[in-house]
Amino acid sequence: MENSVRESQLVFIGKVLASYTHELKNHLAIINESNGLMGDLLEMGETESEQLRLRFKKINVTIAQRISEANDMARHLNSFAHRMDTALSSFNVNDLLIEELALIDRGARLKNIRIEKDFQADMPAVFNNPSLFQFVVCSFVYEFVGKLADGGVIAILSQTQNNQMIQVHIEAKGQWSNTQELAELEQMEKVLQFITEKMDIGIDRRPPTTDRLKIILTLPVV
């Protein structure tokens, strides 16, 4: 089982890296074409016109926006990598959820899956393994994105229970791509169950219906 966990983690990290770098290349492609277009306009167009000045201003805004988005992505990726620095640390569950959902966002959009977020403010810190926590959450979300049919919704909620426990709900709503999907999810849950037991994280699965499946993770507050 240890080997399965390691393999699953490596697959997960690979997916995250592939997704991030792909998205970064998209931003770079837009910056590259915008820069090329400005060069072309200078070389081939009129260099003094007011129209050209306005065009440059617009292109400049596009470049600035894309640099900002690429920078946000790089920041998230950097934080994600540093989650693995120490096995155990104190962290805010919401910070980790925001970080990893930024990773998944485009993949979900491409499949026309909507991700709904409802994070309770002022969450107390937990002391646990942040990297494994992200792995567990992302494993479910990735699987849901992959297995939900077009138009599905993944709702993610964080909340405290009497300031003693923190719960993260991950709920898939919509039709599954095919009936085999739920069986595959059960297999993945066995691997994750092994991890969560070691992490003192409770994992609860609400019985799936044809159009709903909810996973609840429960972590003790520090």
Add this chain to the structure above:
Amino acid sequence: MAEIKVLIVDDEVEFAAALAERLELRGYLPGTVSCGKDALAVIEEAPFPDVVLLDLKMPDMSGFDVLVAVKEKDPSIEVIMLTGHGVASVGADSKAKGAFDFIMKPVDFKELEEKIKQAYQKRCLGFSTA
């Protein structure tokens, strides 16, 4: 060389618009759409594009599905796949499905223009030998 009609299919609208303008400045006749379904709708209308620049990952259909549908509609339309995907097998898969070639994003514009010209020549050759 005659004006080459190029259809750019990419959900990154700013990328497609900038690329289209750069091609237009060089005498091409570019058009842009942001999804596979719109691309297939354009292919249904005359005049057909000579060359399609097709993003691999789009919200409604995968680039491969669009590629296959385009080639079914008119095998002489040449398709160049555009992708941020870093795996070399994507190129082989694209060609196996009928693409003329593939180019990685960010695009080397000179390389792209060269491939567009080659693709157009291949299309013209198909007409002359048909």
